[in-house]
Each structure stands twice: as structure tokens, then as C-alpha cells.
Amino acid sequence: MNAWGNLGMVETIYEEEYECSTGSPSLSPTLSSPSSTPLHSRVEAWSVATGHKSDVSIHVQGTCFHLHKDPLTSRSIYLKRHLTQVKELTLSPPLNITADTFALLANFCYGSHVVITPFNVAALRTAAELLQMTETDVNGDENLMQITETYFRRVIAVNGEFAMVVFRSCLPLLPEAETVAFLLSRCLEALILTHDSDDAEGDGIVSCFDDVIKMPAEEFQIVADSMQRLRSHDVAYRIVDYYIKKHSGKITEDQKTHICNSIDCNKLSPELLLDAVQNPRMPLRFIVRAMLIEQLNTRRVIFSATANQQPQRDRIQLDSMTLGAILQRDATKRQAAQLKAAMEATSSRIENLEKQLHGMKKLILECEEEINENMSRSIVDSGRSASFHHVPVNRIKRGERGSSSSMSYRFSGKERALWSSNSEEFSDETPRPGAKKSIGKRLISGLTSAFKVSSNPAWKHGSK
Numbered sequence: 001m002n003a004w005g006n007l008g009m010v011e012t013i014y015e016e017e018y019e020c021s022t023g024s025p026s027l028s029p030t031l032s033s034p035s036s037t038p039l040h041s042r043v044e045a046w047s048v049a050t051g052h053k054s055d056v057s058i059h060v061q062g063t064c065f066h067l068h069k070d071p072l073t074s075r076s077i078y079l080k081r082h083l084t085q086v087k088e089l090t091l092s093p094p095l096n097i098t099a100d101t102f103a104l105l106a107n108f109c110y111g112s113h114v115v116i117t118p119f120n121v122a123a124l125r126t127a128a129e130l131l132q133m134t135e136t137d138v139n140g141d142e143n144l145m146q147i148t149e150t151y152f153r154r155v156i157a158v159n160g161e162f163a164m165v166v167f168r169s170c171l172p173l174l175p176e177a178e179t180v181a182f183l184l185s186r187c188l189e190a191l192i193l194t195h196d197s198d199d200a201e202g203d204g205i206v207s208c209f210d211d212v213i214k215m216p217a218e219e220f221q222i223v224a225d226s227m228q229r230l231r232s233h234d235v236a237y238r239i240v241d242y243y244i245k246k247h248s249g250k251i252t253e254d255q256k257t258h259i260c261n262s263i264d265c266n267k268l269s270p271e272l273l274l275d276a277v278q279n280p281r282m283p284l285r286f287i288v289r290a291m292l293i294e295q296l297n298t299r300r301v302i303f304s305a306t307a308n309q310q311p312q313r314d315r316i317q318l319d320s321m322t323l324g325a326i327l328q329r330d331a332t333k334r335q336a337a338q339l340k341a342a343m344e345a346t347s348s349r350i351e352n353l354e355k356q357l358h359g360m361k362k363l364i365l366e367c368e369e370e371i372n373e374n375m376s377r378s379i380v381d382s383g384r385s386a387s388f389h390h391v392p393v394n395r396i397k398r399g400e401r402g403s404s405s406s407m408s409y410r411f412s413g414k415e416r417a418l419w420s421s422n423s424e425e426f427s428d429e430t431p432r433p434g435a436k437k438s439i440g441k442r443l444i445s446g447l448t449s450a451f452k453v454s455s456n457p458a459w460k461h462g463s464k
Contacts, residue, residue: 039103042110043067056083059090063099067106075109075143077132096176097127105131108144116151118162122169122183124148129180156187160194163187168211175222184226192235206238213246217255224262233267237276244281253283260286265293273297 046068047053054066069087073080082089091097097105101123108114116124125148127133133144142150156162167187170177178184212223220243227236240259244251260283265273268290276282276290 039065039107039110042107042112046071046110055087057088058102059088060097060099060102065102065106071109071111072106074137075133075135076105077134079131094176095130096173097130098123101127105133105144108133111137114144114147116148118156118165119169121148121151121156122166122173122177125152125181125183126173126177130176152183152186157190158194160191163190163194167191171211171215171219171223174219178222178226182226182229184223185229188227188230188235192230192232206235206242209239209242212239213243217247217251217259221255221259221262224259228262228264231267232269233263233265234269234272237263237268237272241279241281248281256283257285265290268293270297 043054043066050068052068054068056067056069056072058065058067058072069083073083079089091102101120104114104120104124105127114124124144128143128145128148136143152166156166164187167184170183170187174184212220215223224236224240227233227239230236240263243259244256263286265276268276273290273294277287277294279287282290
């Protein structure tokens with residue numbers, strides 16, 4: 001590592017830039033420092049010191065750089081990863097790096113200090129992020145990412161003029177300048193913090209974005225998205241409104257809606273929120289969202305005012321009350337609580353009584369139904385008993401004429417044959433509709449024929 005000492009490495013210096021920024025500097029849009037050693041001289045000095053010629057070739061926007069692998073990979077993780085097995089590399093999109101910017105990066109890798117200005121800080125900061133230049137040298141010096149970040153915080157973030165310069169230099173580097181380093185949004189924050197305090201509405205800031213207003217809708221969408229990080233969206237709303245006004249009839253409603261989606265209505269001041277509700281240039285969806293937020297804010301203010309006034313009213317009433325009034329109020333509250341408890345207990349008892357009454361009614365109905373059913377059954381049974389078990393006053397004794405016992409031996413041969421034939425027909429006959437009626441008729445006819453025996457002369461002669 002004696003080669004690094006032979007090259008006479010120096011630290012990165014930007015104190016001169018601080019001195020220029022304190023006065024009235026005439027900013028020069030140069031990317032390289034006139035006092036910096038040209039890159040080819042650095043490469044030749046490295047070859048002489050190490051005895052090795054350049055071993056890698058890197059192409060950037062049509063320019064070929066013949067460099068050494070070791071100094072590049074010692075500072076950049078990206079180059080270290082891609083130059084492991086190849087000796088030729090092309091830095092093409094999405095790496096948004098120009099040839100001049102890469103020359104400054106290569107000089108830094110060879111040990112040269114980089115003079116940072118408001119004109120090149122955006123390009124260097126973005127390139128440092130894309131190439132992952134987070135490695136320090138053997139002496140522990142800061143990497144390029146740390147150096148550019150420190151310069152931005154110390155110089156750009158506190159100066160509105162420099163912030164505007166960096167903002168404009170970020171536009172050709174979109175979207176990488178915002179997606180990897182958040183430069184665009186931080187420049188807007190610096191402009192808001194450093195703008196004239198008399199310009200309360202921010203019109204002075206909006207007037208500085210002429211380059212932004214000329215951008216197409218797709219690129220302006222990136223700018224609008226970068227403003228979402230702002231704590232207040234007042235400036236974002238004014239810029240979007242100004243852009244829509246200048247591009248009236250040139251952009252579609254969908255593009256307007258997508259651009260306005262980057263504005264958070266919750267971060268708008270009440271004045272601009274009311275302006276958004278009444279702004280005819282804004283898309284309908286954004287106006288509806290602003291109306292909802294405005295109504296919620298109004299409701300919140302009303303509730304807050306009511307909540308603040310109620311304790312004051314209660315405190316005033318409490319201060320004006322005497323001891324007797326306080327005791328009477330407490331007694332009234334206790335009585336009200338007791339009355340409420342008694343009412344709840346009474347209501348519970350009434351509910352229980354209603355349930356019991358309902359059960360009793362149900363039981364009575366069931367008993368009445370059972371009694372009616374028993375009465376109907378008894379009436380039917382009594383009717384059947386009267387029809388089949390009627391006995392005359394003068395009962396027929398056993399063996400007398402007309403008794404059932406005398407039928408078995410008083411029938412003549414002819415009547416017995418008739419009865420047996422009827423019985424066989426009755427037993428062999430298959431059931432059919434009207435069978436009950438035929439059985440009854442046969443039974444009556446049989447009994448009639450049996451009682452006709454009394455008219456038979458032979459029966460009379462036998463009885464005598």
C-alpha cells in the first residue's frame with residue numbers, strides 16, 4: 001500500500017465552497033475542479049507506482065475509461081461485484097451517470113479530492129448511491145456518499161438559492177435523484193424553510209418552478225410524488241394547481257387525478273383546504289376528498305370547543321353554589337339512585353309474575369281440554385252400552401223360550417242348515433266396501449229366522 005503514499009493522497013476539501021456561499025457567489029456550472037489532477041495523469045501515476053498497466057475498460061455514454069481494477073473496487077461495492085470476472089463494463093441505464101460525473105468518481109477512487117459545488121452535488125450524490133460508494137480507504141477517510149451528504153446538509157439545506165440550483169440539476173436525474181437520495185423533496189423542504197417570511201402564501205416559491213411547469217405529466221408525477229414527504233402540503237398544492245392551470249386542456253382527467261393523489265388533504269392549511277373545495281380546476285375525486293376532510297375538521301373543532309366550554313360551565317356553577325345547595329344536590333342524587341334501583345327491582349318482579357301467570361293460563365287450558373275429552377269419551381261409551389246391553393224388565397231365564405241357551409237345541413234342521421250356510425258365507429267372504437252393513441243385515445236376518453220358530457206347529461207341539 002506504499003503506492004497510495006507515493007501518490008500524495010489528500011482529503012476532500014470543500015471549505016472554499018463554504019466561503020463562496022457566505023458572500024454573493026457567482027455559481028459556475030462546472031462539474032470538475034480546475035485544480036484537480038486530470039484522470040489520465042492519475043492513471044499513469046498509478047501505473048508507474050505499482051508497475052501495472054490499466055486492466056479494465058468502462059464505457060459511459062460513448063466514452064471509454066481505461067482504469068485499474070484495484071482502486072475502483074476498493075471504493076465501490078457495485079464495481080467490485082461486476083468487475084470480479086470481467087475486464088470490460090458498460091454503465092448504461094438505469095444507471096443515470098454521465099461521463100463527466102464518472103470522471104470525478106474515478107479521480108476520487110485514485111485518491112484525488114473532489115471539489116463539490118451546488119451544480120455537481122446532485123450528480124455526485126446520485127452516482128454515489130447507484131455505485132454503492134460506501135467503502136473507506138485504509139486511512140479511514142469518509143466515503144463519497146458521506147462526503148456528499150455532509151455537503152448537502154451544511155450548504156444546500158440552509159440556502160434557498162443553492163437549493164433551487166440543486167433542485168433544477170435534479171430534474172435530468174429523475175427518478176434516481178429522488179428514489180435513491182430524496183434530493184428533490186429535500187430541496188423543496190429547504191426552499192420552504194428559507195423562503196421570504198413575507199411571502200406567507202408561498203407564491204414566490206411557486207414562481208421559481210418554471211422548469212418544472214414545462215415538464216410532461218409523466219415526469220411531473222415524479223416531482224409530485226417527491227413532495228409527499230413534506231410535513232405541510234401547502235406548497236405542493238400550489239405547485240400542482242399552477243401546473244394544472246398551465247396545462248389546461250393538455251392533460252387528461254386521469255392524469256390530473258394521479259397527480260392530485262400525491263397531495264394529502266390532512267396536511268393542508270384550513271385556507272388552502274377551503275380553496276381546494278372551491279377550485280374548479282381540480283378533479284372531482286380530489287374535491288370530494290377535500291370536502292370530507294374539511295367537514296371532519298369542522299366537526300372536530302366544534303366538538304373540541306364544546307368539550308372545552310362544558311368544564312368551564314360546570315366549574316362556574318360549582319363555584320356559585322353554597323354548602324346547603326351542594327348537600328341538597330347530593331341528597332337528590334342519592335334519592336334518584338335509590339328510586340332507580342327500586343324501579344328496576346319492581347320491573348323484575350312484574351316480569352316474573354307475568355311469566356308465572358302465563359304458565360298458569362297454559363295449565364288451565366290443558367286441564368280444560370283433558371276434561372272435555374274425557375266427557376266426550378264417556379258419552380260415546382254410555383251410548384254403546386245402551387245399544388248392546390239393554391235388558392227388559394221381565395228377564396228371560398235360562399232355558400226358556402227366547403233365551404240364548406234354548407237356541408242351540410230348539411232350531412229345526414231347516415233353520416240350522418240356513419244358519420250354517422249364512423255363517424260359512426260370512427266367514428269366507430272377503431272384505432269389501434259396505435261389509436259392515438251386510439254383516440249387520442245377516443245378523444238381523446238370522447235372529448229373525450230364529451225367533452220365527454215360535455210359529456212352527458212342531459215347536460208348539462213339543463212345548464206342550
